[in-house]
Amino acid sequence: MTPRRIVILGGGSTGWMAAAAFTTGMPGAQVELVESEELGIIGVGEATFPSIRAFNRLLGIDEAEMLAATQGSFKLGIQFVDWRVKGEHYFHTFGDFGPLDGPMALWGQYHRVQARLGGQLGDHCLPTVMAREGRFRLPDTEGDAITARFDCAYHFDAVLYAGFLRRLAERRGARRIEGKVVDVARHPDGRVAYLKLADGREVAGDFFVDCSGFASVLLGKTLGVPFVDFSHWLPVDRAWAVPAERPEGTLTPYTRSTAQEAGWTWRIPLRERCGHGHVFASKFIDEDRAREQLLAQVDGKALAEPRLLRFTTGHRAQLWSHNVVGLGLAAGFLEPLESTAIFLVHNALGRLIPLLLQPGGATPDAAAAFSDQQVRQYRRIRDFIILHYCLTERRDSELWRYMAALELPESLAYKIHTWRETGVLVGYDDEGFDRTSWLAIFAGMGHWPKRASPWMQEVPEAMALQYLRQRREALASITAGMPDHDTFLRHAVARAAG
Numbered sequence: 173m174t175p176r177r178i179v180i181l182g183g184g185s186t187g188w189m190a191a192a193a194f195t196t197g198m199p200g201a202q203v204e205l206v207e208s209e210e211l212g213i214i215g216v217g218e219a220t221f222p223s224i225r226a227f228n229r230l231l232g233i234d235e236a237e238m239l240a241a242t243q244g245s246f247k248l249g250i251q252f253v254d255w256r257v258k259g260e261h262y263f264h265t266f267g268d269f270g271p272l273d274g275p276m277a278l279w280g281q282y283h284r285v286q287a288r289l290g291g292q293l294g295d296h297c298l299p300t301v302m303a304r305e306g307r308f309r310l311p312d313t314e315g316d317a318i319t320a321r322f323d324c325a326y327h328f329d330a331v332l333y334a335g336f337l338r339r340l341a342e343r344r345g346a347r348r349i350e351g352k353v354v355d356v357a358r359h360p361d362g363r364v365a366y367l368k369l370a371d372g373r374e375v376a377g378d379f380f381v382d383c384s385g386f387a388s389v390l391l392g393k394t395l396g397v398p399f400v401d402f403s404h405w406l407p408v409d410r411a412w413a414v415p416a417e418r419p420e421g422t423l424t425p426y427t428r429s430t431a432q433e434a435g436w437t438w439r440i441p442l443r444e445r446c447g448h449g450h451v452f453a454s455k456f457i458d459e460d461r462a463r464e465q466l467l468a469q470v471d472g473k474a475l476a477e478p479r480l481l482r483f484t485t486g487h488r489a490q491l492w493s494h495n496v497v498g499l500g501l502a503a504g505f506l507e508p509l510e511s512t513a514i515f516l517v518h519n520a521l522g523r524l525i526p527l528l529l530q531p532g533g534a535t536p537d538a539a540a541a542f543s544d545q546q547v548r549q550y551r552r553i554r555d556f557i558i559l560h561y562c563l564t565e566r567r568d569s570e571l572w573r574y575m576a577a578l579e580l581p582e583s584l585a586y587k588i589h590t591w592r593e594t595g596v597l598v599g600y601d602d603e604g605f606d607r608t609s610w611l612a613i614f615a616g617m618g619h620w621p622k623r624a625s626p627w628m629q630e631v632p633e634a635m636a637l638q639y640l641r642q643r644r645e646a647l648a649s650i651t652a653g654m655p656d657h658d659t660f661l662r663h664a665v666a667r668a669a670g
């Protein structure tokens with residue numbers, strides 16, 4: 173049956189994303205959200221993934237209004253600094269590199285003539301050139317021009333975004349209940365019946381969405397769904413986070429991730445401040461030293477004391493059990509290197525709501541299919557994140573030596589081997605990141621196939637050079653005609669205000 177009474181536990185960005193999606197996508201349902209101000213929310217998570225734009229559009233959100241309300245800026249991708257060796261950087265942006273296969277595969281021709289051409293593969297990707305130049309415009313929504321073949325995401329204040337969604341969800345009928353859940357009652361068949369609050373109130377529902385953060389009150393604690401731990405492959409388990417002033421002229425349209433001795437630091441520029449953090453492995457560095465390393469990276473005055481967050485990387489073995497679906501941190505967590513937490517939430521909601529609306533609604537088959545897909549997605553993203561580390565040439569600290577010697581998950585080892593031996597980029601179902609993204613990391617880390625494909629030789633070298641030079645020139649000229657990110661954003665936000 174399609175559930176009529178949906179209870180969401182948790183009012184962080186996950187809970188309010190869920191409330192906004194259910195009130196929009198299932199208008200007849202009663203949506204209640206329980207949260208505890210005393211327990212609070214985690215309140216970090218400022219960089220997003222492009223599909224958030226589609227999620228917002230489905231909710232009917234005006235982009236400029238959202239940016240104005242959340243300190244938002246645009247994100248074309250991530251700049252990775254010092255990951256392969258110290259002193260080098262590359263970009264992973266949300267754009268294309270032209271054909272990926274066949275004799276005209278742009279990466280293949282580039283690699284073949286790299287010594288004569290110079291530069292980086294990224295010089296042939298529009299959003300990378302835009303990011304490097306600090307320019308911005310939105311992608312075309314129609315046509316097949318190069319200006320339609322890139323995407324963007326946002327940087328925003330996650331607390332303000334949750335508040336923005338809360339107002340939207342409440343306008344559409346969601347009811348917020350303040351209170352701390354101290355007990356959970358279950359039906360004889362194991363389904364959750366109601367949440368019991370500290371003041372004795374009971375909140376009953378026929379479908380529950382666990383958005384209770386790392387506490388995983390329903391999926392983990394109540395239903396006992398085990399946690400699948402990825403920390404062997406991804407050993408970072410702590411983060412220091414601090415907001416800081418943003419120096420004039422540094423509103424970059426990208427996130428920066430800089431590799432450190434035992435992890436990496438992030439820099440996320442918002443309109444009126446900057447978010448900074450240091451994600452690190454506590455087995456390789458102590459907390460005080462990690463804090464010092466973060467503060468040494470901050471390029472403006474810190475606006476608060478750094479806050480320490482602890483986490484374990486992995487996910488619940490099932491993401492839908494009985495009448496409970498877990499979302500956000502209650503479902504799992506992967507380090508924020510590619511900003512995938514919020515993506516996993518809206519992606520899950522995009523799958524869940526159509527399943528619930530099907531005739532038959534929340535069946536065991538639907539639950540199993542949903543869980544399997546979500547778990548696969550966690551694994552695929554895990555592999556993609558490990559890729560950033562395992563191709564490193566750094567051996568200057570314990571973390572980098574550990575990552576270079578790591579026994580990889582089979583699925584990842586296969587992809588790396590196939591690329592290295594044959595130049596084929598393998599893509600599976602339920603990838604969060606498509607083959608272009610894998611290419612950006614392989615190339616950025618200087619990891620190319622051993623031999624050029626014989627197909628490449630079908631194109632005369634002079635023609636390959638001309639093709640690549642023309643593409644570079646075209647991208648440089650398109651980019652030169654764009655406003656800088658700051659100017660674009662000021663106009664966009666002013667439009668929302670006016």
Ligand SMILES: Cc1cc2nc3c(=O)[nH]c(=O)nc-3n(C[C@H](O)[C@H](O)[C@H](O)COP(=O)(O)OP(=O)(O)OC[C@H]3O[C@@H](n4cnc5c(N)ncnc54)[C@H](O)[C@@H]3O)c2cc1C
Binds near residue numbers: 182330449501514
């Ligand atoms: C260091 C770090 C950096 C991150 N960076 C990014 C990023 O750049 N991009 C990205 O997409 N994501 C990022 N994330 C993830 C992001 O922080 C989360 O996706 C986001 O904050 C959503 O959290 P949540 O709503 O799932 O949980 P929380 O914010 O923890 O909310 C949990 C809610 O449950 C409620 N609750 C819990 N127990 C009870 C109870 N017993 N009774 C009543 N209420 C209860 C709490 O009051 C709260 O409202 C990052 C996470 C970390 C740790």
